[in-house]
Structures are given as structure tokens and as C-alpha cells.
Amino acid sequence: MDILTFDNELTGEYGNTMTIVMSYAQAKGYSDEAVNERLYDLYEMLLTAQEDGKPASKIVGKDLSAFCEQYFSDLTFKSRLLQIPQILFRGCLVAFVFELICILMASESVSEAFRIEVNIGAYLVGFGLGIGFMTVSAVFIAPLVTKNKKRADIANGILIVLWLVAIFATASLGISIMAKSWIVALVAAVYCVIYSVVKLVINYKTYGTVKNLSKKIKKDSYYRKQENKTYEKAILQGWQGRYKRLLKKGKTTEESFITVIEKDNKANKVFEVIMDIIFVILIISAGVSNGISGDKIWEVLLFIGILGVFEYFIYKLFIGTSKKMNGICEKLLRECKRSGLTLPQYIDKKLCEY
Amino acid sequence: MDNAQLMKGILEGCVLGIIAKGETYGYEILDALEKTGFEDIGEGTLYPIITRLDKGGYISCRKAKSPLGPIRKYYSITDEGIVALNDFKQRYSEITRLAQNILYD
Numbered sequence: 001m002d003i004l005t006f007d008n009e010l011t012g013e014y015g016n017t018m019t020i021v022m023s024y025a026q027a028k029g030y031s032d033e034a035v036n037e038r039l040y041d042l043y044e045m046l047l048t049a050q051e052d053g054k055p056a057s058k059i060v061g062k063d064l065s066a067f068c069e070q071y072f073s074d075l076t077f078k079s080r081l082l083q084i085p086q087i088l089f090r091g092c093l094v095a096f097v098f099e100l101i102c103i104l105m106a107s108e109s110v111s112e113a114f115r116i117e118v119n120i121g122a123y124l125v126g127f128g129l130g131i132g133f134m135t136v137s138a139v140f141i142a143p144l145v146t147k148n149k150k151r152a153d154i155a156n157g158i159l160i161v162l163w164l165v166a167i168f169a170t171a172s173l174g175i176s177i178m179a180k181s182w183i184v185a186l187v188a189a190v191y192c193v194i195y196s197v198v199k200l201v202i203n204y205k206t207y208g209t210v211k212n213l214s215k216k217i218k219k220d221s222y223y224r225k226q227e228n229k230t231y232e233k234a235i236l237q238g239w240q241g242r243y244k245r246l247l248k249k250g251k252t253t254e255e256s257f258i259t260v261i262e263k264d265n266k267a268n269k270v271f272e273v274i275m276d277i278i279f280v281i282l283i284i285s286a287g288v289s290n291g292i293s294g295d296k297i298w299e300v301l302l303f304i305g306i307l308g309v310f311e312y313f314i315y316k317l318f319i320g321t322s323k324k325m326n327g328i329c330e331k332l333l334r335e336c337k338r339s340g341l342t343l344p345q346y347i348d349k350k351l352c353e354y
Numbered sequence: 355m356d357n358a359q360l361m362k363g364i365l366e367g368c369v370l371g372i373i374a375k376g377e378t379y380g381y382e383i384l385d386a387l388e389k390t391g392f393e394d395i396g397e398g399t400l401y402p403i404i405t406r407l408d409k410g411g412y413i414s415c416r417k418a419k420s421p422l423g424p425i426r427k428y429y430s431i432t433d434e435g436i437v438a439l440n441d442f443k444q445r446y447s448e449i450t451r452l453a454q455n456i457l458y459d
Contacts, residue, residue: 007421038401041380044424045397048381051422070398074405147390297390 014046015030017056017064022145024068027142027152029134030075031083038071054082065146084131089195091127092188097310099185104303114182133163231328236347245343258343262333268326279315283308365395367442369403372441373413374431379420380404383429402430412438 010018020044045059060067103113106266134160144152186194196222239261246252252260372378372386372412380400387395407413420426431439 040425041396041427044420044422044426045381045384047422047424048420057396058388061394061395061398066394067398071401074402238381351445 010043010046010050012136013056014050017060018043018046020064021060021068021071023152024145025072027145027156028072028075028138029083030072031086034075035072042071068146083134086194087127087130089192091123092191092195093250096185096188096192097122097306099181099188100306101303101310103181103185104306114180116181117178118181119176120179120182120184121177124177125175129163129166133159134137228328231325232332233351235325235329235332236351240344240347240351243347254342254344258333258336261329261343265329265333268322268329270322272326275319279311283311361392365392365399366403366406367439368392369400370407370412370431370435370439370442373393373407373429375438377378377416377430379426379428409433410438411435430457 022039025039042059046056049056049059099118102118103116141152141155141159144155179325242255242260243252246257246260247254286304287308332346332350333343334344339346339349340347368387369383372383378386380397383395383404384400398411404413408415408429412432413429414432416419416428416430418428418444
């Protein structure tokens with residue numbers, strides 16, 4: 001579910017309605033696959049009602065709580081239960097990668113690799129707490145969302161904090177359930193493979209495609225444009241604020257402000273390249289220097305490969321949005337230059353369009 | 355007496371009847387229901403009906419860009435749907451006749 005995409009075109013009661021319905025679905029813990037298509041349908045209908053000047057109640061009725069219950073009524077507890085395999089899949093993927101790295105790092109021989117043990121207590125406790133969190137959210141938070149979203153958000157925030165406290169408290173209790181690392185890695189890998197195959201089959205039978213439906217919808221040019229619009233608006237508002245501050249201090253003029261932003265952009269690009277280089281150097285040096293028998297080059301390369309793949313996803317999480325924003329900044333600056341307006345004039349004009 | 359129970363039985367047939375008139379989409383169906391006098395029918399009621407009709411093979415769905423940009427689902431009745439609609443009309447007519455005999459005679 002992509003709140004960023006839906007936030008743009010729907011305004012007033014239509015936007016509020018969409019936000020509440022999406023928050024309800026999230027609090028209930030429905031998976032993206034189960035609800036995305038119907039949320040996009042609802043979005044399209046609310047947009048049409050907005051365009052027509054008809055009230056949102058034409059689409060969702062007068063009682064939003066009743067609408068939410070009805071709209072998702074076919075997603076029973078059984079279907080929520082089906083989220084557990086997905087959560088287990090993510091946990092197993094992490095467990096597999098960690099254990100593989102541990103085995104490669106800690107063992108100097110094949111026989112030693114089979115003796116290494118790991119405490120799986122933390123995995124089990126984390127999984128159990130996660131299920132508990134999901135249940136509490138679905139039972140107590142979701143009904144609150146349709147009645148008072150602010151209170152629901154506060155309750156959700158408190159729940160997340162309690163969940164984190166519970167995890168740390170449990171870790172400090174030192175629950176110890178030891179198991180052989182290679183068994184944990186093997187079981188995790190087998191589960192991941194089975195889950196992936198089953199998911200492909202289900203996707204194909206349900207949607208006629210093996211591709212991820214959420215990604216398929218997101219690839220649609222309309223929704224990509226909406227997502228970019230959200231970033232554009234945020235960037236332009238940021239520039240507007242910055243211009244006002246710099247103008248007040250006498251540090252820029254209307255004509256020269258674009259130079260300030262262009263310098264920032266260049267600095268950001270350089271920063272991105274440096275981060276990419278640092279990332280690669282760190283991965284290679286971790287692989288080379290990390291306690292693996294140095295004379296077996298294939299072990300080093302395998303370790304670098306696994307670590308690289310794993311760390312890349314985390315790296316992408318942090319740096320991905322920044323790269324996207326930089327790309328949008330460049331596009332806006334190009335448009336501004338083509339328009340012949342000064343940057344402040346261009347910002348004011350563009351913000352009126354949203 | 356609650357209207358909801360009464361409506362439950364006939365709404366599916368009425369929605370199929372609207373779709374039978376020509377290719378249409380969700381918002382238009384709600385509009386047609388409202389104009390006929392079915393008030394307070396929202397997407398929450400319509401969605402499960404459409405889903406049931408689709409799964410039953412009585413309607414087909416085509417996705418296309420709406421004039422406003424997002425993808426919209428357009429529904430058409432299938433041959434099985436026409437048969438089901440005629441069957442519904444017959445049963446509805448018969449039930450209405452029997453009910454009238456009891457209530458108004």
C-alpha cells in the first residue's frame with residue numbers, strides 16, 4: 001500500500017477517507033497482495049466522485065467503520081493467518097544469510113563448519129512477539145482507526161515502543177536454545193525455496209502472472225507519476241523555504257538562487273559517488289580481512305558475494321530515496337531553465353499545479 | 355423490518371441487470387442504483403457482489419485507463435450471465451407474485 005501515491009490527487013474528505021481505509025487495512029495486518037487491488041479500485045472511484053462533485057459518502061456510505069468491515073469482510077482471520085508464512089519467509093531469509101556468513105567466517109575446516117552452533121531463541125522470541133503485535137493491532141487498533149485516527153496513530157506508536165522494549169527485555173533474559181548452524185541454514189533455505197515456489201504458483205493461478213502484483217500496478221505510468229509528484233512537491237516546498245530564509249539574510253537574490261541549488265545538487269552527486277565507492281571498498285575489505293582462510297580465494301569471493309548482496313539491500317534502503325530525489329531535483333532544474341523563469345518564480349508556478 | 359435482508363437477495367440480480375445494459379464501471383453502477391432509488395449502496399456493498407458475479411463467470415472485466423488517469427475496471431455481461439439474469443428475472447417475478455397474493459389479497 002502506497003500512501004505516497006494516493007496522497008496527491010484526493011483532497012479534503014476524499015483524501016481523509018482513503019487514508020482511513022488504508023490505515024484500517026494496515027492495522028488489520030492484511031497483506032499487500034490481498035488488499036492492493038481493491039484499494040486502487042476504491043481510489044479510482046473516490047477520484048471520480050471528487051471530479052463529479054459528489055460526496056465521498058456516495059462511495060463509502062455514511063458509516064466508515066461499517067464500510068471498512070464490509071469492504072474487507074472476505075479477508076477472514078484465515079487469510080490473515082496466511083500472512084504468517086510470509087513473515088516466516090522473511091525471517092528465514094535473514095537467518096539463512098546470517099548463518100551462512102557465520103559458518104564461513106568461523107570455520108577453518110569443513111568438519112568444524114558442522115559443529116558450529118547458534119542460539120535460535122532470539123529468532124523464536126522475535127517471531128512470537130511479531131505475531132502478538134499483529135494480533136493486538138488487528139483487534140484493538142484497527143477499529144480505533146475509523147473512529148479517531150489520531151488516537152489510533154498514538155496507540156500504534158505506543159504498541160511499537162512496547163514491542164521493541166519486549167524484544168530487548170527478552171534478549172537480556174538470555175533465553176538460550178542452541179542448534180547447529182548448518183541445520184538452521186538448511187531448514188531456512190528449504191523453507192524459502194518452498195515458499196517462493198508456492199507463491200509463484202498462487203500468483204499465477206490468481207492473477208495469471210508470476211510477477212508481484214503490487215510491483216505490476218506500481219509500474220503503471222499513472223502511479224509512477226503520482227509518486228514522483230509527491231517528491232516534487234516536497235522538494236519545491238523545501239526550496240521555497242530555503243529561498244525565503246536566504247533572502248531574509250541577504251545571502252541570495254531571485255536570479256542567483258538557482259546557482260545555490262545547482263551547487264547543492266552537484267555536491268549531492270559527488271556524495272553519492274563517494275558512498276558507492278565506500279560501499280564497494282567496505283564489502284571487499286570485509287571479505288578479505290574477516291577471518292576466512294586467506295589461501296582459499298573461492299571462500300573470500302563467496303563471502304564477498306553473499307555479504308555484498310545482503311548489504312546492498314540495506315544500502316539501497318538508505319541511499320535509494322536520496323538518489324531518486326536527486327534525479328527529480330535535476331529534472332526540475334532543467335524544466336526551470338527551459339521555462340525562462342527564475343527559480344523562485346518557477347517554484348511558485350509549479351506549486352500552484354498541485 | 356430491516357431493508358438490508360430484503361435487499362440482499364435482489365441486489366445481485368439488479369447489478370447484473372445494470373451491467374447487461376452495456377459495458378459499465380463501478381462508479382456508474384452506483385450512480386445507476388442511486389438514480390433508481392437504491393440509496394446508501396456504496397462500494398462496500400457493491401464490491402463483494404461484483405466479486406461473486408466475476409467468480410461465477412457471469413461478468414467479464416476489462417482494465418483500461420480512466421479519463422482521470424488511474425486504471426478502471428469495465429464490466430460486461432457474459433453468455434452465462436445472460437442466462438443467470440433471465441433465470442433471476444423469472445424467479446423474482448414468481449416470488450413477487452406469491453408475496454403479493456399473501457400481502458395484498
